[in-house]
Amino acid sequence: MSRTARTRPTLEEVAAAAGVGRGTASRVINGSAQVSERARQAVEDAIAELGYVPNPAARTLKTQRTDAVALVIAESEERVFGEPFFAGVIRGIGTALSQARLQLVLLLAHTAQRGGQLDDYLTRQHVDGVLLLSLHDDDTLPERIRARGLPVVLGGRATEHQQGAFVDADNAMGARLAVDHLVARGRSRIATIAGPADMVVGRTRHQGYLDGLRAAGLAADASLVEHGDFSLDSGEAAMHQLLARRPDLDAVFAANDLMAAGALHVLREAGRAVPGDVSVVGFDDAPLAASTHPPLTTVHQSPDLMGREMVALLLDSMAHPDAPATPRLLETRLVVRASS
Amino acid sequence: MSRTARTRPTLEEVAAAAGVGRGTASRVINGSAQVSERARQAVEDAIAELGYVPNPAARTLKTQRTDAVALVIAESEERVFGEPFFAGVIRGIGTALSQARLQLVLLLAHTAQRGGQLDDYLTRQHVDGVLLLSLHDDDTLPERIRARGLPVVLGGRATEHQQGAFVDADNAMGARLAVDHLVARGRSRIATIAGPADMVVGRTRHQGYLDGLRAAGLAADASLVEHGDFSLDSGEAAMHQLLARRPDLDAVFAANDLMAAGALHVLREAGRAVPGDVSVVGFDDAPLAASTHPPLTTVHQSPDLMGREMVALLLDSMAHPDAPATPRLLETRLVVRASS
DNA sequence: CAACGTCGTGGGAGCGATCCCATGCAACCT
DNA sequence: AGGTTGCATGGGATCGCTCCCACGACGTTG
Numbered sequence: 001m002s003r004t005a006r007t008r009p010t011l012e013e014v015a016a017a018a019g020v021g022r023g024t025a026s027r028v029i030n031g032s033a034q035v036s037e038r039a040r041q042a043v044e045d046a047i048a049e050l051g052y053v054p055n056p057a058a059r060t061l062k063t064q065r066t067d068a069v070a071l072v073i074a075e076s077e078e079r080v081f082g083e084p085f086f087a088g089v090i091r092g093i094g095t096a097l098s099q100a101r102l103q104l105v106l107l108l109a110h111t112a113q114r115g116g117q118l119d120d121y122l123t124r125q126h127v128d129g130v131l132l133l134s135l136h137d138d139d140t141l142p143e144r145i146r147a148r149g150l151p152v153v154l155g156g157r158a159t160e161h162q163q164g165a166f167v168d169a170d171n172a173m174g175a176r177l178a179v180d181h182l183v184a185r186g187r188s189r190i191a192t193i194a195g196p197a198d199m200v201v202g203r204t205r206h207q208g209y210l211d212g213l214r215a216a217g218l219a220a221d222a223s224l225v226e227h228g229d230f231s232l233d234s235g236e237a238a239m240h241q242l243l244a245r246r247p248d249l250d251a252v253f254a255a256n257d258l259m260a261a262g263a264l265h266v267l268r269e270a271g272r273a274v275p276g277d278v279s280v281v282g283f284d285d286a287p288l289a290a291s292t293h294p295p296l297t298t299v300h301q302s303p304d305l306m307g308r309e310m311v312a313l314l315l316d317s318m319a320h321p322d323a324p325a326t327p328r329l330l331e332t333r334l335v336v337r338a339s340s
Numbered sequence: 341m342s343r344t345a346r347t348r349p350t351l352e353e354v355a356a357a358a359g360v361g362r363g364t365a366s367r368v369i370n371g372s373a374q375v376s377e378r379a380r381q382a383v384e385d386a387i388a389e390l391g392y393v394p395n396p397a398a399r400t401l402k403t404q405r406t407d408a409v410a411l412v413i414a415e416s417e418e419r420v421f422g423e424p425f426f427a428g429v430i431r432g433i434g435t436a437l438s439q440a441r442l443q444l445v446l447l448l449a450h451t452a453q454r455g456g457q458l459d460d461y462l463t464r465q466h467v468d469g470v471l472l473l474s475l476h477d478d479d480t481l482p483e484r485i486r487a488r489g490l491p492v493v494l495g496g497r498a499t500e501h502q503q504g505a506f507v508d509a510d511n512a513m514g515a516r517l518a519v520d521h522l523v524a525r526g527r528s529r530i531a532t533i534a535g536p537a538d539m540v541v542g543r544t545r546h547q548g549y550l551d552g553l554r555a556a557g558l559a560a561d562a563s564l565v566e567h568g569d570f571s572l573d574s575g576e577a578a579m580h581q582l583l584a585r586r587p588d589l590d591a592v593f594a595a596n597d598l599m600a601a602g603a604l605h606v607l608r609e610a611g612r613a614v615p616g617d618v619s620v621v622g623f624d625d626a627p628l629a630a631s632t633h634p635p636l637t638t639v640h641q642s643p644d645l646m647g648r649e650m651v652a653l654l655l656d657s658m659a660h661p662d663a664p665a666t667p668r669l670l671e672t673r674l675v676v677r678a679s680s
Numbered sequence: 681c682a683a684c685g686t687c688g689t690g691g692g693a694g695c696g697a698t699c700c701c702a703t704g705c706a707a708c709c710t
Numbered sequence: 711a712g713g714t715t716g717c718a719t720g721g722g723a724t725c726g727c728t729c730c731c732a733c734g735a736c737g738t739t740g
Contacts, residue, residue, distance in 0.1 A: 008465060010696055021720035026698060036718060055465050057406070058696035060397035061725045071446070094448035106411070106446040108434035125348060125395050233631055291573055350726055361690035366728060376688060398726035401695045 009050040018046035029054060068103040069314065070127040072118070074135060084286050085303045086133065089155055092307020093131060100315060102128070119144055129314045131155065151317035153310050157200050165317060165325035167309045171201055171283075172208035174299040174332035178253045178281040179212025181297070181334055187251035187279055191224040193238040193263060195255040202227070205255045205283060224249065228259045235262025243270055250278055251340075257282035257289045257298055264292055264339065279340040294338035301332045349390040358386035369394060408443040409654065410467040412458070412481070414474065424626050425643045426473065429495055432647020433471060440655060442468070459484055469654045471495065491657035493650045497540050505657060505665035507649045511541055511623075512548035514639040514672035518593045518621040519552025521637070521674055527591035527619055531564040533578040533603060535595040542567070545595045545623060564589060568599045575602025583610055590618055591680075597622035597629045597638055604632055604679065619680035634678035641672045 015025040020039050027035050028043040035043075046052070060066050071093060097104050105127060109118050122130055122145050129151040132142060135158040142164060145152045154166035182190050192209045195202025206225075213220050226241050228234030235254060239262060242249060252267075254260035260282030264274060272278045274294060282289055285300035309328050317325065355365040360379050367375050368383040386392070400406050411433060437444050445467060449458050462470055462485050469491040472482060482504060485492045494506035522530050532549045535542025546565075553560050566581050568574030575594060579602060582589060592607075594600035600622030604614060612618045614634060622629055625640035649668055657665065 008463065011698095012696080015720095022697090023699085023720055024718080027719090030698085034718060039718075053460050053463055053465060055401070055696050057397045057400035057465070058725090059698075061395070061401055061696080061727085062698045064725080066397070068445075091448060094446065098448070104446045104448075105408075106434065106444045108431060108438070108444075110435065110438060120393050123348065123393060125393060125397070232628075288572075351728095352726080355690095362727085363690055363729085364688080367689090370728080374688065379688080395726050398695090399728075401697085401726080402728045404695080 008055070009052050011052075011054070014043065014046045014050060014052045017050060018042040064124065066103075066124075066126060066128050067101065068105050068127045069097060069129045069131060069311075070105045070107050070122060071131045071133065072107045072109055072122075072141070073133050074109050074139070085284060085301075088303025089133065089307040089310075092304035092309075093311055094307070095304075096308040096311035100311065119148075122150060123148060124150065129153075129318050131310055131314060149321075151314055151321065153314045153317070155306060155310050160200060160203070162327070163325075165313050165327060167306055167313060167328045167330065169301040169306065170329040170332055171204040172211065173329075174283060174301065175205040175208025175253065175255075176212045176215075177332065177334045178283065178299050179209055179216070181336070181340065182251040182253065182279055182281060183212070183216040183218070185251070185275075185279055185340060188218060189224065189246065189249045190218070190251040190253060191226070191242045191246060191249045193235055193242070193252060193254040193259045194225060194227045196229055197227060202255060209253055228255070228262075230256050230258060232258045232262045235259030236266050237262075239263040239266035243267075243272075252278060252280045254280070254282050257284045257286040257296060260296055260298070260339075261288060261292050264294075264296070268293070275338065275340050281334075281340055285335050289335075290337070292339070297337045297340035298335055299332050300335045301330065306330055348395070349392050351392075351394070354383065354386045354390055354392045357390060358382040404464065406443075406464075406466060406468050407441065408445050408467045409437060409469045409471060409651075410445045410447050410462060411471045411473065412447045412449055412462075414449050414479070425624060425641075428643025429473065429647040429650075432644035432649075433651055434647070435644075436648040436651035440651065459488075462490060463488060464490060469493075469658050471650055471654060489661075491654055491661065493654045493657070495646060495650050500540060500543070502667070503665075505653050505667060507646055507653060507668045507670065509641040509646065510669040510672055511544040512551065513669075514623060514641065515545040515548025515593065515595075516552045516555075517672065517674045518623065518639050519549055519556070521676070521680065522591040522593065522619055522621060523552070523556040523558070525591070525615075525619055525680060528558060529564065529586065529589045530558070530591040530593060531566070531582045531586060531589045533575055533582070533592060533594040533599045534565060534567050536569055537567060542595060549593055568595070568602075570596050570598060572598045572602040575599030576606050577602075579603040579606035583607075583612075592618060592620050594620070594622050597624045597626040597636060600636055600638070600679075601628060601632050604634075604636070608633070615678065615680050621674075621680050625675050629675075630677070632679070637677045637680035638675055639672050640675045641670065646670055 011025055012022055015022045018025060019042060024035060024039050025043050028040050056067065094104055107118065107121065130145050131153055133155045135141065135154065139158055142152050142154060146164065152164060154162065157166055157168050179190060190213065192206065194206040197203060210220055223245050224242070226238035228238045235258060238259065242252070243266070252263050254263055260280055263280055267274055267278055267280070274280055280296065282296045282298035285298045289296040289298045309330065313328060317323065351365055352362055355362045358365060359382060364375060364379050365383050368380050396407065434444060447458065447461065470485050471493055473495045479498055482492050482494060486504065492504060494502065497506055497508050519530060530553065532546065534546040537543060550560055563585050564582070566578035568578045575598060578599065582592070583606070592603050594603055600620055603620055607614055607618055607620070614620055620636065622636045622638035625638045629636040629638045649670065653668060657663065
């Protein structure tokens with residue numbers, strides 16, 4: 001523990017201390033069955049005694065595995081941090097990777113380096129696999145990485161027809177649940193504050209909203225649709241528009257909680273009782289959903305699980321490089337609070 | 341570019357293709373001056389031709405440098421993500437490290453692994469230096485790492501008398517600026533919604549508040565002090581308390597923007613005009629500060645800069661292992677908006 | 681013109697692990 | 711008793727790089 005250990009001990013020294021050969025010591029460390037109990041004990045004692053830690057560089061050089069995985073986050077999407085949802089995903093990733101004893105190398109992809117520096121880095125020489133979070137529609141990065149023979153898993157889809165392995169929340173079904181719930185509450189003039197039309201999440205949740213209306217036999221009405229950009233401000237602005245256009249609306253489904261919170265403000269200022277006059281449902285089940293006034297009914301999705309599933313998928317493709325990529329849609333569920 | 345490159349080329353092959361020896365090729369790659377123009381050109385051409393990327397494991401094994409830096413985030417403080425401030429710090433760290441061509445290894449320290457796994461990882465064998473974000477008061481991790489001979493830099497202080505290298509915002513001066521500003525606006529019954537008393541940030545900003553009062557010749561009054569936990573809710577609760585206790589207050593300094601936003605809500609509901617009756621100043625200059633009603637006057641600090649300074653300090657101690665650690669306090673400045 | 685730097689160069693040694701092969705030994709079978 | 715199997719073992723070769731030393735060619739100097 002408190003030895004000055006200027007230079008770390010090598011496997012050779014451990015073997016010597018244990019009175020065995022290098023090969024046997026290596027076998028103990030890598031958990032081979034072909035070792036006598038006596039030798040195993042001696043080696044383990046020596047390891048503890050000397051405070052031995054295997055040198056990962058030497059191991060990588062020989063095995064051609066790095067035991068590291070890259071998490072790439074596009075700079076333009078750096079809001080990724082700062083959003084509780086992505087924070088949760090990263091946490092899930094971290095947990096799952098550390099259980100698998102893999103290192104997490106964080107790559108914040110600056111526009112400058114996207115050219116080639118990033119691509120050069122994403123090689124078997126540096127990492128065994130790649131996780132990608134939140135890409136643009138047109139990004140060819142996944143294909144480029146795959147072309148280099150590295151397994152990739154995306155968090156969220158970049159397009160509706162995403163190729164390869166990805167993990168995404170079942171956004172359409174989530175939105176559908178929200179609308180079903182509003183219908184069950186007897187609402188019939190259900191407005192939506194949709195996300196940006198140029199983002200898959202936005203489009204998919206909007207589609208789920210439409211599906212829900214159709215299933216309930218309600219007509220889709222463009223005057224009940226307003227788009228926001230997932231920010232609180234945009235939620236407020238959209239709610240103003242909707243109220244002006246359709247003062248008779250009796251429910252609002254917002255594509256995320258932040259916009260729903262904005263809607264709540266505006267409804268309150270406009271003197272509409274929630275949920276008396278208007279029911280409001282959000283999406284995400286973000287921390288703030290529990291502390292709005294009134295607390296927000298919302299569609300729950302689990303960021304932590306998303307991160308863990310991304311890692312699970314990646315481990316799969318690392319183990320079976322030629323198996324076909326299996327996307328995974330994560331279940332959502334409705335959390336009913338006081339706003340509906 | 342599009343070659344199938346099943347196995348990456350080695351330095352040996354580059355040298356052969358360029359018609360030079362391994363040594364010369366290595367010199368070109370590492371920018372040695374002792375190379376003829378002709379040889380340099382030949383090697384560079386061969387590198388481009390073959391798509392050569394040096395094998396970092398081999399390099400590390402030989403040089404004993406990893407060219408990687410760990411960023412350790414304590415799990416209990418995982419809110420770190422999800423907060424715009426820390427998101428900015430991480431971004432600054434990422435930028436600075438990539439400019440220095442260092443890799444960022446993210447370690448989310450789970451309580452389980454804190455025991456020894458984490459300690460074992462933090463060795464010269466794995467990383468060249470360590471960045472620590474947001475520790476608990478009693479954490480001995482920095483000392484343990486330093487004992488292993490690894491440079492460490494903290495972001496934020498764990499105690500008032502923090503040993504070693506750290507970067508922190510000048511919180512006391514920032515709070516002082518806020519109070520000075522309120523005094524200049526003619527306010528004299530200045531309340532504060534302070535942070536938790538068991539956090540250095542909370543204590544330091546509170547101290548700055550007291551300093552400001554003293555400088556203005558105003559008496560510190562316990563009835564004008566309420567503590568929150570940096571959340572919006574706690575800001576609202578604190579504001580209720582303050583109003584009940586001191587209906588005559590004419591200004592509030594909140595230790596962060598979120599609590600200030602909570603205070604704004606409560607003041608508005610209580611019918612106090614801001615800034616007519618009460619001036620409000622926050623701390624952080626978080627994104628939300630610009631979109632409160634009214635927009636919030638606040639103390640600006642730059643998370644991005646904090647991240648970059650942490651890296652600068654770390655690079656320093658990596659270059660001069662025996663130089664004394666120099667902490668760095670970052671300037672803050674007041675951003676005056678409509679709330680004061 | 682011999683002696684001596686200087687400069688560019690090639691290639692050996694070695695970093696610390698893993699893998700594999702050859703070996704020794706005990707146990708089991710005929 | 712002799713042969714065969716099986717298991718635990720030690721150590722050589724190897725991964726791809728950097729460092730260092732030795733060497734030849736050239737220019738400078740006494």
